[in-house]
Amino acid sequence: MTTLESHELREVTGPRAGVLHLLRLRRNPIGHSAWLREHYGSVYRMRVFGVEMYTVTGPEAFERVFVNRDKAFASGPAWSHFIGPFFHRGLMLLDFDEHLHHRRIMQHAFGTDELRRYHALLQPHLRRHLDAWPVGDPEPVRLQRLFKDLTLDLALEVFVGVELDAVERERINRAFVDAVRAGTSLVRRDLPGGVGPWSRGLAARRVLEEFFRDALPAKRRDGGDDLFARLCVAEDDAGNAFGDDAVVDHMIFLLMAAHDTTTTTMTQMAYRLAVSPVWEERCRAEVRAVTDRAGPDPTYDDLLALTDLDLVMKESLRMCAPVPSIPRVATREVELDGYRIPAGAFVTSTPYGNHFLAEVWPDPERFDPERFAPDRREDKVHRLAFAPFGAGVHKCIGMHFAGMQVRAVLHELLTRFRWSVPPGYELPVDLTALPYARDGLPVRLEGTGD
């Protein structure tokens, strides 16, 4: 970081009609960011979501903003603008010393032993849940919907670890869905009568707080292998632990952070396998080999041996990053790539900007999982060429948890089912908020006959 000589720096410019360009970006994120870069430079600004947003592009700028060694960028005020009322005091909304303090404690709920336990908890629920999938239905089934329900249910079992009757389960799931949806609401205030997504989100937050607060004493007393119980006992190396408020705030945030991201990843992988018969066959063969060796219930370590599935997961994350834009606020005036960023500015960057650079990824639009194979490792061209989980101190703490859950689900799906899409099918992805398949990924679902 150099001392600022403001007169030597370029001022950031950008298009006036920010919303129009936002819509274009959503339709064509890669092509339109290239167009914006060409017209306005490597840093450009647009008024979107009620703020002036400075977009920075390329792996170097990404590293500068997110690795953030000199604390020039804060995460809390940026994310709070979007999701603060519903997810305040979540890990991603904390900064600097306070963030580090919480992260060091939380880290202990995400160690390898913990992941093994979460997987052991997840596996029987997963199998039971998949027993009810509509195999052989003459109508196409929407896989994205099934993945969303599956991850919500697994979250209650593996994250929360409480037995709920169907009504209570529905109430909590509803509250959770409302809280997530509120973050992308266009009307961003509480309306009279509690109508609209924003007001429903606020009500949902109250429901979730009350739910976790009520469940907390028993969880502290009885312990368990679920994430809620592990957060209650997690301690950093100095013996610091979370108080009740922190456990509640973190649980609500963790549920959110884990949900749509893993749903998107599973949907993308299922889609890619459906349209790439070679990879489908490779992954099936690999899964079959694990079953032959280890039996129908793989362990956490068996899942780690699914290397082809891992390549498919990475390539799916490259082509569709579940968190398409990561915001920060500049804590002071800073220089980025020769441009002046004023103190207090909202700055954002997107993994997409890095994931389709032709100089890093030859033929970037092609689905080619071998890019990540040991003899190619295209992701190594730049430390942050591949960044679906972010970078720096806020890098996803649930990255290995996500890998475990996605592998467990895909392993089970490949063991039990075949799914297909019509010839020439392309998944229509909407990038209005987090990416989702506009048509829900309709597939024909059949048993493997094994």
Ligand code: HEM
């Ligand atoms: C494929 C699935 C996932 C993807 C792509 C993903 C992506 C991300 C990204 C990009 C960030 C960084 C945000 C920032 O820098 O502002 C992040 C942070 C975070 N993620 Fe994930 N995530 C996934 C799954 C999960 C899961 C399963 C959990 C929990 C079990 C989780 C918990 C978190 C938390 C707590 C943070 C905040 C970390 C911090 O601020 O220190 N994520 N995630």
